[in-house]
Each structure stands twice: as C-alpha cells, then as structure tokens.
Amino acid sequence: MNRRTVIKNLALIIGGAAILPSCMQEKGKASIGLKNINIDADQEKLIGDMAETIIPKTTTPGAKDLQLHLFVLKMVDDCCTKKDQQDFITGMGQFTDLVKKQNNRSFSDCDAKQREEILLAIDKDRKDPKSTTYPPELKTFYNLVKGQTVNGYTTSKYFMTKQVVYELVPGRYNAFYPVKKQAV
Amino acid sequence: MANLNIDSVKERTFDAIVIGSGMSGGWAAKEFTDKGYKTLILERGRDVKHIKDYPTTNMYPWEFEHRGEMPMAVQEANPVVNRCYAFHEDAAHFFVKDKEHPYIQDKPFDWIRGYQVGGKSLLWARQTQRWSDFDFEGPARDGFAVDWPIRYADIAPWYSYVEKFAGISGNKDGLAELPDGEFLPAFPLNSVEQYFSKHVKSKYNRHVISARCAHLSKPNQIHLDQGRAQCQERILCQRGCPFGGYFSANASTIPWALKSGNLTLRPHSVVQSIIYDESKGKATGVRIIDTNTKEAIEYYAKVIFVNAAAMNTNLVLLNSTSHRFPNGLGNDSGVLGKYVAFHNYSAHMSAEYDGLLEWTTDGRNPAGGGYIPRFRNLHKQETGFLRGYAAGFSAYRRQNRSWDGVGSSLKENLAKNDLGPWSVGSHMMGETIPKEASYVKLDDKLKDDWGVPLLKISMDYDDNDAKMKKDYIEQLTEMFTSAGFTNIKAESDHRAPGLDIHEMGGARMGNDPKTSILNKWNQMHAVNNVFVTDGACMTSTSCQNPSLTYMALTARAVDHAVSEMKKGNIA
Numbered sequence: 001m002n003r004r005t006v007i008k009n010l011a012l013i014i015g016g017a018a019i020l021p022s023c024m025q026e027k028g029k030a031s032i033g034l035k036n037i038n039i040d041a042d043q044e045k046l047i048g049d050m051a052e053t054i055i056p057k058t059t060t061p062g063a064k065d066l067q068l069h070l071f072v073l074k075m076v077d078d079c080c081t082k083k084d085q086q087d088f089i090t091g092m093g094q095f096t097d098l099v100k101k102q103n104n105r106s107f108s109d110c111d112a113k114q115r116e117e118i119l120l121a122i123d124k125d126r127k128d129p130k131s132t133t134y135p136p137e138l139k140t141f142y143n144l145v146k147g148q149t150v151n152g153y154t155t156s157k158y159f160m161t162k163q164v165v166y167e168l169v170p171g172r173y174n175a176f177y178p179v180k181k182q183a184v
Numbered sequence: 185m186a187n188l189n190i191d192s193v194k195e196r197t198f199d200a201i202v203i204g205s206g207m208s209g210g211w212a213a214k215e216f217t218d219k220g221y222k223t224l225i226l227e228r229g230r231d232v233k234h235i236k237d238y239p240t241t242n243m244y245p246w247e248f249e250h251r252g253e254m255p256m257a258v259q260e261a262n263p264v265v266n267r268c269y270a271f272h273e274d275a276a277h278f279f280v281k282d283k284e285h286p287y288i289q290d291k292p293f294d295w296i297r298g299y300q301v302g303g304k305s306l307l308w309a310r311q312t313q314r315w316s317d318f319d320f321e322g323p324a325r326d327g328f329a330v331d332w333p334i335r336y337a338d339i340a341p342w343y344s345y346v347e348k349f350a351g352i353s354g355n356k357d358g359l360a361e362l363p364d365g366e367f368l369p370a371f372p373l374n375s376v377e378q379y380f381s382k383h384v385k386s387k388y389n390r391h392v393i394s395a396r397c398a399h400l401s402k403p404n405q406i407h408l409d410q411g412r413a414q415c416q417e418r419i420l421c422q423r424g425c426p427f428g429g430y431f432s433a434n435a436s437t438i439p440w441a442l443k444s445g446n447l448t449l450r451p452h453s454v455v456q457s458i459i460y461d462e463s464k465g466k467a468t469g470v471r472i473i474d475t476n477t478k479e480a481i482e483y484y485a486k487v488i489f490v491n492a493a494a495m496n497t498n499l500v501l502l503n504s505t506s507h508r509f510p511n512g513l514g515n516d517s518g519v520l521g522k523y524v525a526f527h528n529y530s531a532h533m534s535a536e537y538d539g540l541l542e543w544t545t546d547g548r549n550p551a552g553g554g555y556i557p558r559f560r561n562l563h564k565q566e567t568g569f570l571r572g573y574a575a576g577f578s579a580y581r582r583q584n585r586s587w588d589g590v591g592s593s594l595k596e597n598l599a600k601n602d603l604g605p606w607s608v609g610s611h612m613m614g615e616t617i618p619k620e621a622s623y624v625k626l627d628d629k630l631k632d633d634w635g636v637p638l639l640k641i642s643m644d645y646d647d648n649d650a651k652m653k654k655d656y657i658e659q660l661t662e663m664f665t666s667a668g669f670t671n672i673k674a675e676s677d678h679r680a681p682g683l684d685i686h687e688m689g690g691a692r693m694g695n696d697p698k699t700s701i702l703n704k705w706n707q708m709h710a711v712n713n714v715f716v717t718d719g720a721c722m723t724s725t726s727c728q729n730p731s732l733t734y735m736a737l738t739a740r741a742v743d744h745a746v747s748e749m750k751k752g753n754i755a
Contacts, residue, residue, distance in 0.1 A: 054590045078255040119590045150587055154598055157246045163599045164583070168244060170417045170547040175374040177546035179603060 032070050034077040037085050043092060047072055049108050051149040053115040061158055063149055071152035076144055084140060091141025098138070119146075193484070198224040198448070200745075201470055201485040203455050203500060206303020208718040208734040209491030210433030210441070211346065215742035217446035224448045224483055225441075226472060228492075229299030231451040232278075232306065234411075234434045238424030240274045248273045267683055268296045270307055275422040278306050288627055290642035292680035295495065295687075301451055302434035303493060304685065307422050310398045310430050311729040312352050313555070313574075314343050314363045318562055319726035322615075326561075326570050329523060329618045330694040332723045333704035336363065342736040342743075350431040350735065351407050353551065354396030362393075362557040362728075368401045370394035371551035375543035376579035376606045381554065383667045390559045390663075392577050395551040398431035398732075410436050419548045430550070452476050454634045457504040458488060458513050458714065466713045466754075467513070473634040487713045487745050487754055490691075491738070494524070494719030498624045498690035499639045501701075501716075514701050514708035520691055521624045524641075525725045527686040528573070528614030528649045531676045533660045535669035537579065537606040544581045544603055553578025556610070558727050560655065569651035573614035574727045575660065579606050608669060612656040615727040616681075617648055618689050643681050686730055688722035706741040713754045717741045 030039040051063035076088050099107045122142045125131050160166040199221035202212040216223040252273045259266045262282045271279055280297040298304040317336045324331040347366040356364040373394055381392035399415040400407050412428030421430050428435035441447040453472040461468045469484035490497045498521050504513035512520045560572030584604040586597045626637035657674040664672045694700025697709035706721050708714045717738040748754040
C-alpha cells in the first residue's frame with residue numbers, strides 16, 4: 001500500500017471514529033441509538049469481534065476500522081422483521097453459550113485463529129440447509145452478522161472507491177468490450 | 185364587491201384546463217401554451233422542480249442510510265407500493281404511500297401512484313414503442329371490446345411529432361408490427377443479445393431489437409433548447425435526472441410550457457369534479473380543493489383535458505354528476521369505468537450462456553437491452569388464446585464474487601474482478617382483454633379527506649392470460665434451449681394486476697356513442713369540450729409500453745381541440 005492510500009485510509013478511520021462519541025458512552029449500553037433491539041456494550045463488542053473476524057484488518061482496513069458492526073446493528077434494528085430481530089437476540093445468546101462451552105472462554109477472549117475456526121464451522125454448515133448442528137436462531141444470527149458485515153463492507157465508501165470502484169456517472173456504454181486477461 | 189367578484193372570476197378563467205401534470209398532462213399543457221392559449225394545469229400533489237427537487241440524484245450508494253433498502257416499518261406499512269420494483273430509499277419520496285390515499289380492492293390491485301408535478305413520468309421505465317395496425321385492428325379482428333376509431337395512419341404523424349421533441353433512441357428495424365419512428369441512435373445490443381437476435385431471426389423469423397427508449401443518446405437542438413443534455417448512462421433515472429437525459433414532464437414539457445408565459449401551474453389542487461352547465465350543454469370548468477387550505481375553488485375554461493392517470497381520470501368523470509349526466513360526465517352509454525384492463529407481466533425467465541466469453545460490456549445500457557416484439561397471432565389467429573405478448577431480453581456478466589468463508593480469503597474474493605458466465609433474462613408483457621365485468625366504481629359511503637368518494641377497483645387475470653403465460657414460458661424456453669443457453673428457469677409470480685403500472689381503459693374511444701365515451705379525437709361524444717388523453721381512453725391494451733401512445737394521442741387531440749375552437753365549435 002502506498003503512502004497516499006495509507007493517509008486516505010487513516011482519514012476514513014478517523015472520520016469513522018469522530019462520529020462515535022465513545023468516550024461519552026454510558027457504561028454497559030450500545031454506542032448507537034437503537035429503536036427495536038436491546039444491545040449492551042458486551043454484545044456490541046461481540047458483534048464487533050465477529051465482524052472483524054469476517055472482514056479482518058490486513059494491509060487494508062477491516063470491519064472495526066469501517067465500523068461495520070454498527071452497520072450490522074443498524075440494519076438489524078431498522079430493516080429486519082420482528083421475528084428476525086427476536087431470533088437475532090436469541091441466536092446471539094446461543095452463540096455466546098456455545099462458544100463458552102466449546103472453548104471454555106468467550107468469543108472475545110479467543111485468539112484470532114480460534115475465532116476464525118468458530119465462524120468458519122458455522123459458515124460451512126450453512127451449505128446444508130437441513131443440518132441441525134446449530135439451532136435455527138443461531139443460524140439466523142450468524143447469517144445476519146455475516147450478510148450485513150459483507151453488505152456493509154462492499155457498499156462502504158472505502159470499498160467502492162478503493163477496491164471495486166463505483167462510478168456514479170459512467171458516461172458510456174460499450175456493448176462489445178473485450179475481456180482482457182486480468183493483471184494479477 | 186360585484187367588481188371584485190368579476191375580477192376574481194376573470195382571474196380564475198383560462199382558455200384550457202388540464203387535469204394532471206404527468207406524462208400526458210404535460211403534453212397537453214405544452215401544446216396549448218405553444219399555440220398561445222392561456223392554460224391552467226392542476227396537480228393534486230406537490231411541485232417537483234427539475235433538478236432542484238431531486239434530493240437523491242447525486243448520492244453515492246454508501247450515502248444512503250440503509251444502502252437503498254427500505255426500513256421494515258415502511259415496508260410493512262406499505263404492502264402495495266413496496267411491491268413496486270423501484271420503491272427503494274433513493275426514490276421512495278416520489279411514490280404514494282398506501283395509507284395516504286386509500287382505495288378499495290374489490291379484487292387485489294396494486295395501484296402504484298406518483299402524486300406530484302410530473303407524476304409517474306419521473307419514475308417510468310422509459311420504453312417507447314409505436315402501435316401498428318396489428319394493434320389498432322385487434323378488437324375488430326378478434327371480436328372483443330369495440331373497434332378502435334383510429335388506425336395507424338391517423339396517429340403516425342403524431343408519433344413523429346412527439347418523438348422528435350421527447351427524444352427516442354432506437355434503430356429503424358423495418359418491422360410492420362413495430363413501426364419505425366424518428367430515432368436518435370440506438371443503444372446497441374451486446375454480444376450475446378446480438379447472437380440471440382441472429383439466432384431467433386434465422387431459426388424462427390422472430391426479432392430481438394435494441395429496446396427503443398426515451399433517452400437522449402445524441403441530443404438534437406430541440407432537446408438542448410429544453411435545457412436537456414445527453415444521457416450519461418447513469419441508470420439512476422427514478423431519482424430524477426439532473427441532465428434531463430430521459431424524458432419526463434419535469435425535465436421537458438412542463439418547463440417548456442412555463443417558459444411560454446401562458447401556463448399557470450397549480451400544485452396541491454385535488455379536482456373534485458368537472459362542472460357541467462346544462463343550459464350551455466358543455467363543461468364550463470372544474471371544482472378543486474386546495475389541499476393546504478381545504479378551500480374549494482372553481483376554475484373556468486373553454487376546453488378541459490382530463491389527464492389524471494387512467495384510474496383517477498375515471499374517478500373524476502364518475503364523480504362529475506349532474507341532472508344531464510347522473511352516472512358520470514359523458515356517460516350516456518353506461519360504459520364509463522368499465523372495460524378496464526392492464527398488462528400481464530407475471531412471468532420471467534433466466535438462464536446462462538457459456539459462449540462469447542471473450543466479450544463483456546463496459547458502462548451501463550439505459551435501454552436495458554433487447555426487445556422482442558409480439559410474434560403470436562400477428563397476421564392471423566394461430567394459438568388457443570387471443571392476442572400476444574412482447575418480451576424484454578437482456579444479457580449481462582456479473583463479477584464472480586464468492587461470499588463464502590470468513591477472514592482474509594473472503595476479503596480477497598470480494599475484491600476479485602473475475603467475470604462469471606453470461607446471465608440472460610426475459611420478462612413477458614402480455615395484452616389483456618378489456619371486459620365489461622372489469623370495472624372501477626365510486627364507493628357509496630367512503631370518502632377521502634377532500635370529500636371525493638374512494639375508488640373501488642376490480643380486474644383480474646382470466647383464462648386467456650393463463651394460456652398466454654404458458655405459451656410465453658414454452659416459447660422462450662424453446663428459443664433459449666435452441667440458442668444453447670443452460671440452467672433455464674421460468675418463474676411465474678402471482679402478482680396482482682396493477683404492478684405492471686399499465687392500467688388502462690374505463691373511458692374508451694369508439695365510433696359508437698352507445699358503446700364508448702370518446703370519439704376518434706379523444707373528445708367526449710356527449711360533451712364536445714372535454715377530452716381524455718391518458719390511459720383511460722384506451723379501447724384495448726395491446727402489449728407495447730403505452731406512454732408514447734398517450735403522448736401522441738394528446739398532441740393530436742389538442743390540435744383538434746384548437747381547430748374546433750378556431751371554427752367556433754368549441755367556445
């Protein structure tokens with residue numbers, strides 16, 4: 001990553017942090033206002049750690065840098081049915097218990113590799129819709145966190161300006177455009 | 185006081201009143217004002233000024249709070265409008281919400297409305313095809329509805345007239361069933377669309393052409409004079425286009441008419457009824473309610489054009505009762521509100537194609553791809569159902585982006601630009617048969633906030649529609665299969681009528697006053713200074729997108745009204 005990109009990414013991160021009055025935060029409550037679901041600070045941290053495991057910081061920004069966990073919470077709060085919201089909360093409890101049972105520690109206390117393994121197992125299990133390895137609420141919870149983290153990531157300003165560039169105004173339509181070999 | 189009153193009446197008197205400011209109303213206003221007539225255009229909703237009132241038009245995807253998705257509370261409160269394909273965060277402000285303007289569904293009907301200056305012309309899908317005599321002769325040949333009182337030759341010059349001003353892109357394809365027009369350059373078919381076009385031409389003698397659409401692919405002086413610019417291929421049309429790249433009343437006819445100095449635009453004006461003067465034997469004006477002040481006001485004019493959009497035009501006419509017309513204005517025949525119909529959009533197809541992988545596309549196609557003109561029952565009846573369908577056809581390649589897994593490998597996959605195979609898609613656009621049993625009526629008791637009875641709507645699919653849908657799926661499946669497409673899937677949805685947003689009829693044109701409301705000039709048989717030139721006038725629906733025909737009928741009807749005014753037949 002060149003210096004310019006680093007500076008731009010840093011600006012994005014700082015910009016993201018500035019809208020979050022985290023130091024003013026009342027202890028134990030989520031850092032954003034939610035209308036339909038109750039999320040405490042620990043649960044927010046769990047979603048944050050899950051999102052960071054799904055989209056980790058590498059040489060490019062990760063979920064926490066882009067505040068994707070807050071996007072997940074906003075989408076669940078605003079755009080889900082009551083049933084999905086209930087399942088989200090129930091599934092989050094099931095997930096928390098399962099992780100504790102299997103690893104003798106909370107998700108947040110697991111290291112990055114363990115976190116990835118835990119989520120990968122659920123992710124792979126989704127391929128078989130009939131699987132009963134995980135309770136349905138847990139699956140709904142995971143699907144919402146995963147889906148909205150990726151949705152938030154691929155529609156973020158960072159992604160749409162730096163990874164797969166979105167053009168508001170193409171000003172062209174080439175009906176026959178040769179496919180060039182991708183330079184890797 | 186008496187003088188004041190006279191002045192007040194004078195201030196409320198115009199040469200022409202146009203009810204509705206959308207697709208056809210905008211044209212009526214433009215034509216009257218161009219010819220020097222003082223015109224009042226009444227719009228029930230708010231004003232939407234070109235560019236200034238397009239709040240989302242330059243927003244990036246990440247600037248939308250929910251990235252375009254409508255919050256669940258809004259979706260649940262609006263089951264009807266939420267089913268419309270364009271009801272998203274970027275354009276929701278141009279749609280009527282369910283609870284704002286209730287109506288009664290005697291049968292399920294998704295009534296999609298845009299109550300604002302420009303109406304649904306801001307939101308339309310911009311597809312524009314001419315009708316031919318295969319369409320105008322349909323009812324007479326196949327024995328339904330009544331004979332159209334016009335033929336292609338009557339309307340052809342008016343198609344040309346409106347096309348030049350609106351700006352229609354397309355190719356001269358030389359098809360009798362879809363006559364050529366005054367075209368700006370077409371948006372070309374891509375490699376797979378062109379391949380499919382050649383294939384079905386050689387194998388079936390059917391056609392896949394560049395979809396004709398109201399986009400300025402290469403503006404002429406007349407478009408620049410309107411303040412419009414070349415289409416920028418943004419495909420964010422439903423937000424309102426700051427370039428005026430597609431035709432809307434807001435970008436084109438309304439500002440043009442205002443520039444003449446002859447137009448008075450009055451938003452927030454719900455028309456309650458048209459005033460009929462029994463002694464004069466004509467309509468003298470309209471009664472409106474100002475939705476801000478709740479004040480009832482009368483406006484007067486020599487001639488009245490009703491362009492409130494098909495269903496609401498019926499509502500206004502049905503609610504305009506008098507001793508002479510107890511069942512609605514001009515309704516001697518009793519057919520007012522009957523023979524309403526729609527378009528059958530209830531099936532679509534998808535498939536994949538593994539060929540031509542050396543090609544993709546770059547940018548976006550405002551035309552949306554290809555158009556398959558009607559090929560069924562064209563020259564003669566040849567199937568077990570009446571009439572036929574047109575179809576959209578498009579091909580596109582998506583980025584192969586796997587959402588599987590988590591972590592850095594997922595991140596890498598999401599950033600990949602590898603192209604997948606070609607995806608192809610099609611949707612049917614079927615003609616439906618207007619029937620006496622299909623109707624809109626006024627409710628006996630329930631009224632809206634302005635004292636206007638609520639509209640009851642009843643229309644449904646019939647056996648003919650079911651057979652036609654089956655045929656569309658069979659024919660497209662065969663065409664797709666023989667073209668070598670794979671993974672072919674047909675989907676039939678159970679949408680209610682209305683979601684096609686092509687509701688038509690109720691005040692149909694016809695030769696016989698005993699069976700129709702309007703004559704060949706869109707003029708009421710019984711009231712010669714009232715004209716209806718929106719979807720309500722349609723005798724049959726054919727399967728073309730109807731807006732271009734409304735525009736042409738409107739310009740033609742204004743020309744006739746003006747010549748009748750000059751002769752003193754309308755005074």
